[in-house]
Amino acid sequence: MISFxxxxxxxxxxxxxxxxxxxxxxxxxxxxxxxxEVPSRRVLSxxxxxxxxxxxxxxxxxEMEGILLSRSGSKSCICADPGKRRQIRQELLQxxxxxxxxxxxxxxxxxxxALELAQQIWKENDCMDNGWRTEHDKxxxx
Amino acid sequence: MISFxxxxxxxxxxxxxxxxxxxxxxxxxxxxxxxxEVPSRRVLSxxxxxxxxxxxxxxxxxEMEGILLSRSGSKSCICADPGKRRQIRQELLQxxxxxxxxxxxxxxxxxxxALELAQQIWKENDCMDNGWRTEHDKxxxx
Amino acid sequence: MISFxxxxxxxxxxxxxxxxxxxxxxxxxxxxxxxxEVPSRRVLSxxxxxxxxxxxxxxxxxEMEGILLSRSGSKSCICADPGKRRQIRQELLQxxxxxxxxxxxxxxxxxxxALELAQQIWKENDCMDNGWRTEHDKxxxx
Amino acid sequence: MISFxxxxxxxxxxxxxxxxxxxxxxxxxxxxxxxxEVPSRRVLSxxxxxxxxxxxxxxxxxEMEGILLSRSGSKSCICADPGKRRQIRQELLQxxxxxxxxxxxxxxxxxxxALELAQQIWKENDCMDNGWRTEHDKxxxx
DNA sequence: GTGGTCTAGACCACG
DNA sequence: GTGGTCTAGACCACT
Numbered sequence: 001m002i003s004f005x006x007x008x009x010x011x012x013x014x015x016x017x018x019x020x021x022x023x024x025x026x027x028x029x030x031x032x033x034x035x036x037e038v039p040s041r042r043v044l045s046x047x048x049x050x051x052x053x054x055x056x057x058x059x060x061x062x063e064m065e066g067i068l069l070s071r072s073g074s075k076s077c078i079c080a081d082p083g084k085r086r087q088i089r090q091e092l093l094q095x096x097x098x099x100x101x102x103x104x105x106x107x108x109x110x111x112x113x114a115l116e117l118a119q120q121i122w123k124e125n126d127c128m129d130n131g132w133r134t135e136h137d138k139x140x141x142x
Numbered sequence: 143m144i145s146f147x148x149x150x151x152x153x154x155x156x157x158x159x160x161x162x163x164x165x166x167x168x169x170x171x172x173x174x175x176x177x178x179e180v181p182s183r184r185v186l187s188x189x190x191x192x193x194x195x196x197x198x199x200x201x202x203x204x205e206m207e208g209i210l211l212s213r214s215g216s217k218s219c220i221c222a223d224p225g226k227r228r229q230i231r232q233e234l235l236q237x238x239x240x241x242x243x244x245x246x247x248x249x250x251x252x253x254x255x256a257l258e259l260a261q262q263i264w265k266e267n268d269c270m271d272n273g274w275r276t277e278h279d280k281x282x283x284x
Numbered sequence: 285m286i287s288f289x290x291x292x293x294x295x296x297x298x299x300x301x302x303x304x305x306x307x308x309x310x311x312x313x314x315x316x317x318x319x320x321e322v323p324s325r326r327v328l329s330x331x332x333x334x335x336x337x338x339x340x341x342x343x344x345x346x347e348m349e350g351i352l353l354s355r356s357g358s359k360s361c362i363c364a365d366p367g368k369r370r371q372i373r374q375e376l377l378q379x380x381x382x383x384x385x386x387x388x389x390x391x392x393x394x395x396x397x398a399l400e401l402a403q404q405i406w407k408e409n410d411c412m413d414n415g416w417r418t419e420h421d422k423x424x425x426x
Numbered sequence: 427m428i429s430f431x432x433x434x435x436x437x438x439x440x441x442x443x444x445x446x447x448x449x450x451x452x453x454x455x456x457x458x459x460x461x462x463e464v465p466s467r468r469v470l471s472x473x474x475x476x477x478x479x480x481x482x483x484x485x486x487x488x489e490m491e492g493i494l495l496s497r498s499g500s501k502s503c504i505c506a507d508p509g510k511r512r513q514i515r516q517e518l519l520q521x522x523x524x525x526x527x528x529x530x531x532x533x534x535x536x537x538x539x540a541l542e543l544a545q546q547i548w549k550e551n552d553c554m555d556n557g558w559r560t561e562h563d564k565x566x567x568x
Numbered sequence: 569g570t571g572g573t574c575t576a577g578a579c580c581a582c583g
Numbered sequence: 584g585t586g587g588t589c590t591a592g593a594c595c596a597c598t
Contacts, residue, residue, distance in 0.1 A: 051591040073598040100242035108171045313534045384526035477576040499583040
């Protein structure tokens with residue numbers, strides 16, 4: 001089953017778009033396999049603390065894009081062959097990076113400064129991950 | 143006077159937030175000097191083709207943050223001492239880069255792959271700028 | 285046994301109401317006799333291609349109205365004495381005709397125009413029936 | 427302005443379909459002129475005691491059918507040239523009458539019986555209208 | 569239990 | 584004030 005463990009609701013955009021984004025990221029990252037089941041509307045809505053209808057909207061749009069397959073009464077499942085998977089991945093990579101580059105340029109950073117900053121943040125992020133994992137392990141070890 | 147030339151309305155977020163973002167970017171980039179006047183509500187609304195109320199909302203929020211100073215009867219102006227300017231810049235840089243790093247990591251890219259991709263997009267973006275500028279110059283040259 | 289041959293699922297209303305309507309029409313038209321057995325839940329669900337629960341719901345409501353009698357272990361059967369039969373018939377006739385008259389009046393038709401239109405449609409419908417029956421007979425004749 | 431005075435919410439179908447039906451009837455009957463304004467979402471929702479969103483849905487579907495024209499910030503208005511008006515009228519007349527004829531036939535009425543019944547109900551309905559009008563006139567006369 | 573739809577209320581951008 | 588969208592809760596048909 002697909003994991004929504006490290007999914008946290010942000011406050012800036014519509015919730016259903018955040019859900020779509022998370023699923024697309026999962027597909028692009030290989031975390032979500034083809035033909036894999038997704039949580040039902042009710043389960044996911046309870047998990048995220050939002051309305052079932054919001055999940056419904058996200059799933060419906062994914063179905064429109066041909067990424068999800070829903071049959072009434074049965075569980076819905078991911079529907080992403082390797083080709084579509086690659087396409088989604090490229091789309092996400094390009095968009096995010098383009099936006100970041102545009103932002104950095106509008107702040108008048110040189111390419112070197114921007115890459116330097118990115119490296120620094122990347123390391124911080126690594127530490128945070130390790131920190132969390134360590135914390136988490138300690139807790140589990142109890 | 144502050145420039146809104148290369149400001150283009152995106153479709154994804156609220157317009158007043160896009161305007162706030164643009165002004166903050168201008169301050170952080172040094173394009174907008176301290177005590178510099180901003181366009182009046184009416185002028186800017188005409189320039190961007192949006193409703194005066196939307197501009198009003200953006201300016202009001204900037205005022206709340208202490209970034210804009212409105213004196214009744216007079217023009218509003220930027221109110222950003224070097225300290226605040228640096229703070230805004232850091233805030234924008236950190237946020238954007240953190241988001242990008244998080245996105246790249248969630249797509250399972252290594253640091254090297256991500257930086258490589260960023261460089262590539264950066265170059266593409268350079269070309270586009272040059273292309274556009276050239277086109278633009280030609281047109282102005284007419 | 286009661287016939288569901290010329291019963292076709294419409295898309296506009298709840299299915300269980302369509303089933304109730306069909307049975308009431310059968311009773312009112314004299315097609316379904318008193319004490320006649322109705323198809324079991326399983327058989328009818330298979331026949332109509334709908335869920336047994338939906339049939340169950342329709343039968344249950346008919347039971348509430350005293351039109352159907354279910355004895356556990358035995359088959360359910362119609363329970364409509366001549367009085368009830370007349371009542372159902374009147375109810376259906378009145379409702380449908382009242383609705384039609386109201387619709388025609390709201391479209392500003394005179395009584396003559398409405399009756400004329402009704403005659404015309406009636407004839408068309410006759411032709412269709414004959415056409416279908418002929419087709420059907422041919423097919424059965426094979 | 428279009429009138430919703432004699433519009434009463436029925437309980438059987440979706441509300442938004444009832445609203446669509448009422449507006450189409452108005453157009454077909456000539457009660458609602460071309461380019462005439464319809465009540466705003468808020469006004470009509472308050473009038474009918476339903477949610478603005480329900481009205482929104484009805485209006486949106488009418489817009490999809492090309493019957494309504496909505497401009498943001500401005501009032502919406504009917505958009506029905508004589509051709510479309512006739513088409514809507516035919517559609518309503520045919521559908522309603524076909525349904526009624528089918529219902530009468532399924533109840534085993536002959537054409538003569540059905541038309542006789544229709545005439546009778548029509549007269550009752552006339553009386554009711556007159557009765558109501560009389561009541562109403564009395565009240566206004568006070 | 570599943571997916572799908574209808575209604576409800578709040579918010580946003582706009583004239 | 585206008586129209587448009589997002590989220591919320593309840594109901595229906597179905598496995």
